[in-house]
Amino acid sequence: MGGPAQTAGPVTSWREAAGVAAQPEPEDGAAWTTDHTRSNWLWVADLTRWDRALDIQGGGVPATAWGRHFGFVHHLELASAGLDFARVPSGEAETANIAVARASPGALPYRDEAFDCVIWEGALQQWGTTTRRSDLTAVLGRVFGECRRVLRPGGCLYVSIAVAAWPGRPVGAGRLAAGLSRVLGRVAGAVRRGEARSPVSDGAHRTDRLSLRRALRRLLTQAGFSRVQAFYIDPSYHHPWGIIPARRGAVLVYERRQSARVGLRWWLAWLGLHPLLYGSHMFLAYTREPEAPPAPRRVQRRG
Amino acid sequence: MNPKLRQLLAACSVEGDLVRPIRWSEALILQNYGAIPPAVGKHGFYVWNRGFNLLLLGRRGEPRYFCKCRPAADQNLGRETAVLRALNRDPELSGVAPRTRGARSEELQLQVSEFVPGRPYAFSVPRLGESQWAASMRDILTVARRVSTRAAALLPDFLAGPGPVVLHEVAAPCLTELASAGLGEDQLRALDAAIRRAGTLPRLLQHGDLWPANILWHQGSWRLLDFESFGRVQVPLYDVHHFVRTCGSLRRPRSEATGGWLDRLASRDREAALCRETIRREAGELGLNAAQALGVLLYYLVDITAQFRLRGVPRSFWGPLALEVQRAADTLNASARVEEVLLGWP
Numbered sequence: 271m272g273g274p275a276q277t278a279g280p281v282t283s284w285r286e287a288a289g290v291a292a293q294p295e296p297e298d299g300a301a302w303t304t305d306h307t308r309s310n311w312l313w314v315a316d317l318t319r320w321d322r323a324l325d326i327q328g329g330g331v332p333a334t335a336w337g338r339h340f341g342f343v344h345h346l347e348l349a350s351a352g353l354d355f356a357r358v359p360s361g362e363a364e365t366a367n368i369a370v371a372r373a374s375p376g377a378l379p380y381r382d383e384a385f386d387c388v389i390w391e392g393a394l395q396q397w398g399t400t401t402r403r404s405d406l407t408a409v410l411g412r413v414f415g416e417c418r419r420v421l422r423p424g425g426c427l428y429v430s431i432a433v434a435a436w437p438g439r440p441v442g443a444g445r446l447a448a449g450l451s452r453v454l455g456r457v458a459g460a461v462r463r464g465e466a467r468s469p470v471s472d473g474a475h476r477t478d479r480l481s482l483r484r485a486l487r488r489l490l491t492q493a494g495f496s497r498v499q500a501f502y503i504d505p506s507y508h509h510p511w512g513i514i515p516a517r518r519g520a521v522l523v524y525e526r527r528q529s530a531r532v533g534l535r536w537w538l539a540w541l542g543l544h545p546l547l548y549g550s551h552m553f554l555a556y557t558r559e560p561e562a563p564p565a566p567r568r569v570q571r572r573g
Numbered sequence: 574m575n576p577k578l579r580q581l582l583a584a585c586s587v588e589g590d591l592v593r594p595i596r597w598s599e600a601l602i603l604q605n606y607g608a609i610p611p612a613v614g615k616h617g618f619y620v621w622n623r624g625f626n627l628l629l630l631g632r633r634g635e636p637r638y639f640c641k642c643r644p645a646a647d648q649n650l651g652r653e654t655a656v657l658r659a660l661n662r663d664p665e666l667s668g669v670a671p672r673t674r675g676a677r678s679e680e681l682q683l684q685v686s687e688f689v690p691g692r693p694y695a696f697s698v699p700r701l702g703e704s705q706w707a708a709s710m711r712d713i714l715t716v717a718r719r720v721s722t723r724a725a726a727l728l729p730d731f732l733a734g735p736g737p738v739v740l741h742e743v744a745a746p747c748l749t750e751l752a753s754a755g756l757g758e759d760q761l762r763a764l765d766a767a768i769r770r771a772g773t774l775p776r777l778l779q780h781g782d783l784w785p786a787n788i789l790w791h792q793g794s795w796r797l798l799d800f801e802s803f804g805r806v807q808v809p810l811y812d813v814h815h816f817v818r819t820c821g822s823l824r825r826p827r828s829e830a831t832g833g834w835l836d837r838l839a840s841r842d843r844e845a846a847l848c849r850e851t852i853r854r855e856a857g858e859l860g861l862n863a864a865q866a867l868g869v870l871l872y873y874l875v876d877i878t879a880q881f882r883l884r885g886v887p888r889s890f891w892g893p894l895a896l897e898v899q900r901a902a903d904t905l906n907a908s909a910r911v912e913e914v915l916l917g918w919p
Contacts, residue, residue, distance in 0.1 A: 306608035313575045499597045513602035519634030530696030
């Protein structure tokens, strides 16, 4: 059979259609791309204003996807800040409500409180896994600080990150947890689903997953965000088939739906080692809501 | 949670518990098929209008509500909500369909159903013994038949007409679609002739997507899910063919690569015999003869292939089904006793 999804003009019967079938048709599924499902996290984000968003280039979804949600999107292509940006693609076309600029995310060229939302998808992808964690932590601290500065009160920073982008060894969880996770991590590697197809999950250090969530939460809090919510993305932020709150109860419900039996993944989640199970993490960090203006006092008249 | 979604959830609140703020840790996005708003602005049942599902948890972490979120351009969700509400209100079927509410805005459509607990049949099918499998298929198809029969009274507007279905008339648009996909004229002619031999059939609303993932076992009874396509097809036995084929695929996933469904159905092994027996028994329950059962099988294959194509699904999804249609046509051209070969009908 020939190509796909469009018939060649108005055809009244299969006899007539058989006659025109030789004509070439457009490429398969050309009208549909799963890329744009990456914007659906916005439905769980607690945003009240949708005027302006900043999209920091991280190898993520085309800015046009954000342009359908926000009044205006500034798309920031990364300029070198002493780090390797060689892999950063350029060429996000400017459209009616998208403007493109080039700058370092560590020094955003925007005024304070300019945006309702800052989107950093595929964070750290540019730095690769060879950068030392201490350097990476410093970079993240600087970028989060800048994001905090340009967000209005009540604004939201979205960060998605592949665990593979987070180098080093686990810290702070205690040696027992680290040792246990090393053993379980090897086993978990065998049961992870789908990640083999994920372009960034190869070579991930499983045990690093335990420290990533805690480290990012700390950095976001230090940058001045008042609320931080952590999620897992299954199988990866490239293909977010499921977005799961990083809480044991939610993960257990999700895992129970995925397979017929209570398996190793479920038990890992039950043990609280659920960060081992997923290739991508997602964080929503909110700036403090503006304080409501004090209610006007009633002036009591005397006498 | 997004205030626009929160507002719709509150509008769907059954017991007032969705009016309260929903914590971020109580909402899971599942089956994230398509963006809302979609990248393609075309109204209809297209694949890009499939949106995503949301599972809402209770305060103790237990699943409470299953929500379908679709772009405003989707045409299936409102229809499904109407079906579920009608079935749930019926005392005879209230156990089959959950309590459901719907709401919509300019951007988003929402359907909220009480969470239906249970074990998906899709998990059990591969592990069941032959006799257990046959028995479960019989029970499930009985429930589906009961829903279809009762729904005609509950949803009279869904019936496309008062009279019987003329099979070749409903198959004609599907054949046209396959012709434009390049199916040969000889093959089209063979399919058309076999479908015409089926003549007319009694009209019966079909579930439309009755496959093991849409069936749950809970507290000793079967429950059906996903009524998005309910009533689109009104040809009896359609659900039976879809159900038996998809069960067979789950029991023998590898055989998909080596041969088609029709090859397996015609084979001499015990499971194929069970499938043929199930189809024949259901056809008997519905009062259909051999030519009609075969005609519906062919209609099912051409319809499902055409539907995938029309929805804008990539070729990798409907390509194997198109091959199946070709095989069916070739079998028709090669043999005069196709009812016997495919369905074991003497």
